[in-house]
Amino acid sequence: EAGVAQSPRYKIIEKRQSVAFWCNPISGHATLYWYQQILGQGPKLLIQFQNNGVVDDSQLPKDRFSAERLKGVDSTLKIQPAKLEDSAVYLCASSRGQGANYGYTFGSGTRLTVV
Amino acid sequence: GQSLEQPSEVTAVEGAIVQINCTYQTSGFYGLSWYQQHDGGAPTFLSYNGLDGLEETGRFSSFLSRSDSYGYLLLQELQMKDSASYFCAVRAHSGNTPLVFGKGTRLSVIA
Numbered sequence: 001e002a003g004v005a006q007s008p009r010y011k012i013i014e015k016r017q018s019v020a021f022w023c024n025p026i027s028g029h030a031t032l033y034w035y036q037q038i039l040g041q042g043p044k045l046l047i048q049f050q051n052n053g054v055v056d057d058s059q060l061p062k063d064r065f066s067a068e069r070l071k072g073v074d075s076t077l078k079i080q081p082a083k084l085e086d087s088a089v090y091l092c093a094s095s096r097g098q099g100a101n102y103g104y105t106f107g108s109g110t111r112l113t114v115v
Numbered sequence: 116g117q118s119l120e121q122p123s124e125v126t127a128v129e130g131a132i133v134q135i136n137c138t139y140q141t142s143g144f145y146g147l148s149w150y151q152q153h154d155g156g157a158p159t160f161l162s163y164n165g166l167d168g169l170e171e172t173g174r175f176s177s178f179l180s181r182s183d184s185y186g187y188l189l190l191q192e193l194q195m196k197d198s199a200s201y202f203c204a205v206r207a208h209s210g211n212t213p214l215v216f217g218k219g220t221r222l223s224v225i226a
Contacts, residue, residue, distance in 0.1 A: 004157075033213055035216075040218075040219075041218050041219070042202050042204075042216030042218045042219050043158065043202075043216045044216070045213045045214075045215070048213045055211070055213075056212065056213055091157065091158070093158075099211070101146065101163050101165060103148065103160030103163065104150075104158075104160060104214065105160070106157035106158045106159070107157060108156065108157050
């Protein structure tokens with residue numbers, strides 16, 4: 001099966017600019033996650049979708065970050081305006097279900113550098 | 116909240132066995148998972164332990180002791196390609212909540 005697709009692979013922007021990332025999960029995977037991974041750390045959850053509904057966005061900095069999954073398939077994560085501390089890899093993951101034994105399949109991520 | 120502790124770095128010799136430990140503190144517990152991530156790559160799922168005991172998948176095994184809030188990943192017959200970061204992760208509040216990851220253990224396999 002095809003993996004989780006993400007684009008762009010790399011992005012460099014100046015602080016206060018906006019940026020958007022795109023993710024297409026594995027076909028049939030109802031659950032989609034966006035994680036932020038700062039260099040040398042583990043992934044940190046930003047938002048979880050179940051189909052087109054938000055399940056958990058408690059750690060999403062909503063003053064600058066937004067995400068949507070309008071048709072329950074692909075998803076977009078946006079940052080506006082970006083700050084230097086947003087420099088990180090943004091990982092999208094999907095899973096077949098929400099159950100505890102379902103492993104995640106991650107995309108290759110988008111490496112964001114804010115200068 | 117949840118917290119996971121794992122060593123930041125481990126070095127081992129090719130062909131040897133290495134164990135990466137993970138201790139966790141959570142308000143609830145719904146399983147311990149392990150992921151591997153090569154530099155510049157995506158994390159990939161290795162194993163899941165929902166119950167106490169050992170799960171084996173080829174050269175990799177994972178162990179869980181819920182009473183000790185402790186688990187480990189065991190890698191046998193180490194190969195150079197096993198050099199990567201390894202993350203333990205837990206679900207805390209329910210089986211449907213997203214994974215919380217540790218900071219990762221960077222494994223270096225040397226000849």
